[in-house]
Amino acid sequence: MLSEKLTNALSDQVNAEYYSAYLYLAMSAAADKMGLKGTANWLFVQAQEETAHGTHMYEYILERGAVPAFAAIEQPPASFDNVNAIFEKVLSHEQTVTHRINALATLAMQESDHACYQFMMWYVDEQVEEESGVTEILDKLKLIGENNGMLLALDNELAARVFVNPFPAKA
Ligand code: OFO
Numbered sequence: 001m002l003s004e005k006l007t008n009a010l011s012d013q014v015n016a017e018y019y020s021a022y023l024y025l026a027m028s029a030a031a032d033k034m035g036l037k038g039t040a041n042w043l044f045v046q047a048q049e050e051t052a053h054g055t056h057m058y059e060y061i062l063e064r065g066a067v068p069a070f071a072a073i074e075q076p077p078a079s080f081d082n083v084n085a086i087f088e089k090v091l092s093h094e095q096t097v098t099h100r101i102n103a104l105a106t107l108a109m110q111e112s113d114h115a116c117y118q119f120m121m122w123y124v125d126e127q128v129e130e131e132s133g134v135t136e137i138l139d140k141l142k143l144i145g146e147n148n149g150m151l152l153a154l155d156n157e158l159a160a161r162v163f164v165n166p167f168p169a170k171a
Pocket of ligand 1 (some may be wrong): 125
């Protein structure tokens with residue numbers, strides 16, 4: 001069974017993953033209003049992924065015989081200045097999440113909960129992908145500068161992203 005410390009820390013992270021989903025939904029709505037439908041799609045898929053991350057962790061808490069603790073989900077920002085501001089915020093948010101995930105893995109180690117440590121490794125790897133994916137987009141935005149034609153080309157690229165559940169239902 002999970003320790004109380006780990007149960008509380010994992011529950012906080014479930015909340016944080018759902019906050020991430022909320023944040024990306026707010027960003028998706030903002031991008032939609034800017035006329036950037038592909039960017040809105042990318043962020044919507046990102047929100048779906050965050051929901052999957054949170055739900056997977058919630059299921060793990062139950063699987064380990066503990067009861068998740070629930071708290072209010074923080075309100076995300078209501079508006080964003082432009083697409084660059086959105087992706088800069090995505091990167092800084094993911095960097096914060098990376099710190100949280102590392103702290104959880106460290107706590108699992110301190111509690112000598114090897115199973116939980118192992119469980120956290122998926123999230124550790126995922127954060128590397130999250131940061132690298134958004135850094136790539138920010139690099140492209142730097143090259144694009146004020147060129148709206150190139151921005152629309154990037155938007156088209158982002159329209160292709162589809163949600164793939166990283167945790168298909170167990171047989
Ligand atoms: Fe759940 O990875 Fe982003 O926040």
